[in-house]
Amino acid sequence: MRSQHETDIFATLIENYSMAGEYLLEESSSVITKTGLKDITWENLRIKETEMYGMRILGFPALQKETFDNWISINSQPSLLSSWINNPKVNLLSRTEYHNLFNQYDHRWSMFYTLTRPGFSDDFSQALIQLTAFCPITPQYGNLLYMERTSNKWETKLDYVLFNQ
Template sequence: MRSQHEPQVFSAVIKNSIMQGDILCETSNNYLITKTSLMPDLSWDNLRIPEISIYGMTIIGFPHLRKETYDNWISINNQPSFLTPLMTNLQINLVSKEELKKLEKRTDYLWSTIYTLTRPGFSQDFSQALIQITGYCAAIPCSYGNLLYLEGTGEQWQVKSSYGLYNQ
């Protein structure tokens, strides 16, 4: 059943976060960010906060995130995975880690945004998903990471909330 929903979640994330022509690493990112300057512990309990104010910023968590979704996300991302068979959106350029290193040095790709995704974690009834996206540009030391909470109804998945991990 997972194989039915995973391409739909990737498609929703790409539509929400990635522009046509951007680059996505074809291997999943198994490095889950667990510490940030805003929230030192990205445990399930801390992600479920409805809202918190830190240094004048309002941070909205994922109050409906189920423990099973979080646990599935952690367990599925223990090892990197090959994403190509799971992708149905051809508007994104999937490249290997080796190709990424070459592209970073080419001036015509200097301002391209390069993304990595984790595999999504799902609830048992496949009504919610949790996924991490990171992006960076080779030209500037700017990068970001977000956790995305998605809800699914039938064949449709929609990003409902985003939790900023870092932005530099």
């Protein structure tokens, strides 16, 4: 059951973030556990709303503990994402290919993405996943996405900005 939900979440993210034709590291990335501002913990993410450095930050008040724990656990070791991503329009790259293309002048406007595997609640009604995007020319960003399943569709309900440079 988990693998079908992973496939659905990856398909949703590929569509919503226009990853078609772009590059995705075929190996799941590690969880970013620290930002420049505070530790990413279940307790910190559940804060409904806070203000830091003049920015209003919305948390994930409905985030279940098992969702967060599952996300941390499933990403303790890297995994190949090719088992769950079956979109021929996404260029899955090995770590060596990824870094090689990233540093080539001809790819200076390309987007290079990394994903963690999603963590799920016990009933598969919510998920937590990390998405990062890098472009050699433009600003980079990383988001922690809180997703909920409504009927058979996954939707991003909230995101927590990990970095934006």
